[in-house]
Amino acid sequence: MNKQIQWGIIGCGDVTEVKSGPAFTKIEGSKLVAVMRRNGEKARDYAMRHGVPKWYDDAASLMDDPDVNAVYIATPPSSHREYTIMAAEAGKPVYVEKPMALNYQECKQMIRACASLEVPLFVAYYRRCLPNFVKIKELLDNQVIGDLRFVHMQLYLPPLASTGTDLPWRVNPAISGGGLFYDLGSHQLDLLDHFFGPISSAKGHVANQAGLYPAEDIVCASLAFSNGIVGTGLWCFSVPPKEQLDKAEIIGSKGKISFSFFDLSTPVTVETENGAQVLSFTMPQHVQQPLIQTIVEELQGKGKCPSTGSSAARTARVMDEIMQDWKSRSNGK
Structure with missing residues (x-):
């Protein structure tokens, strides 16, 4: 085209x-x-x-x-x-x-x-095309922190303000598929797929602790990648505002990379035996524009988009694996 x-x-x-x-x-x-x-x-x-x-x-x-x-x-x-x-x-x-x-x-x-x-x-x-995550991918591919060992991510947020009859669709599983884990955690799991390759297996412990809406509000997951890297994640969406946290660390044999998935103003920190390097980035006005650019280029036969149905389906499979027991209990199975 x-x-x-x-x-x-x-x-x-x-x-x-x-x-x-x-x-x-x-x-x-x-x-x-x-x-x-x-x-x-x-x-x-x-x-x-x-x-x-x-x-x-x-x-x-x-x-x-x-x-x-x-x-x-x-x-x-x-x-x-x-x-x-x-x-x-x-x-x-x-x-x-x-x-x-x-x-x-x-x-x-x-x-x-x-x-x-x-x-x-x-x-x-x-996020696959935003400058901070493009840089992290480059650092990983160039083995700046050595052989990769594991990744750990934490996302803690206060409850959504409106509940009951004014239920936001993002915490209505019939509309969203789950709760905020589906809405936000999917971005994170997709990026890990992009950074490290496919997640071969995932397990989760899931609950609804606050009882504010039908969807899950806490998820603890363990991940295994096809290349031997492992990962953990903890998502909680019912913490007090002062406990809000968005943090991820990738650990390698020669250092680590620390970053935020959602606060795009947070710098990327790279720590190796040579010291710490803090990298800041300017985000595009329209955050989807870099990815849309790759779609246009692929449709015109000029390039390749990194986010396809196949890659996104892998993330959906991982979320389903993490949520499997919870959904079985919720459905009364």
Whole structure:
């Protein structure tokens, strides 16, 4: 596809306001030409504010638009499978938000549909292309901290403010697949896949300690990678504000790398026998733009995107393995 990539967005909500939406038109050879939201007034408002020529209130109309030749699905995970298959049947490349779907089985169905119709499938694990994580990948590949031993990550956050009847979709498993572990932990597990290669097995201890919503709020996981590296993670989403923490360490035979997954202003610290080096980075205005750039380049035959349906499905499989016992208990099995 050497012509201009003309995007349509399904679900123009908050994530598309700054993180992704404007990037589609700021990239050479790419343009946002249509948006869809079930609330037509909100779709029209988004289109007017962002200078998008067309808006729709149903997905089929956007998929059928001949001016749209690629689709970005920015709805919650519960509709990712449906819209991805619709886009594939329309013959249009798909860029879908993360997590890729509610579970690994849905991911496989999406991959099969796109493969059978020869439609490219990409997933919005955009951290793979942000400068701090690109640098960490480079340091690891160059063995700056020696042979890799293990990774440990901690993410502690206070509970979400609204509960009960005003339940945020991110902690409604029927819509999100799980709780904040699915929303945030998926980014982390995907990056570890990018840094070290596939996770071969994962086990988890999961609970709902605070009882504020149906989803899990604490997860402790152990990971084994196919190359012998091991990892651990602890996620807790019911700590007091002063205990909030976002920290990760990668340990090697000659040093360690410390960084944050979500506070992108936190420097990357590299410690070796030669001392400590603190690396700071400037983030792009639209954090998904570097990844979208690689998608446009691949669709135009100029490059390769590092975040595909296949790589994202691996992360979904790992999350399912970590959550297996919890989901069995929750379903009364």
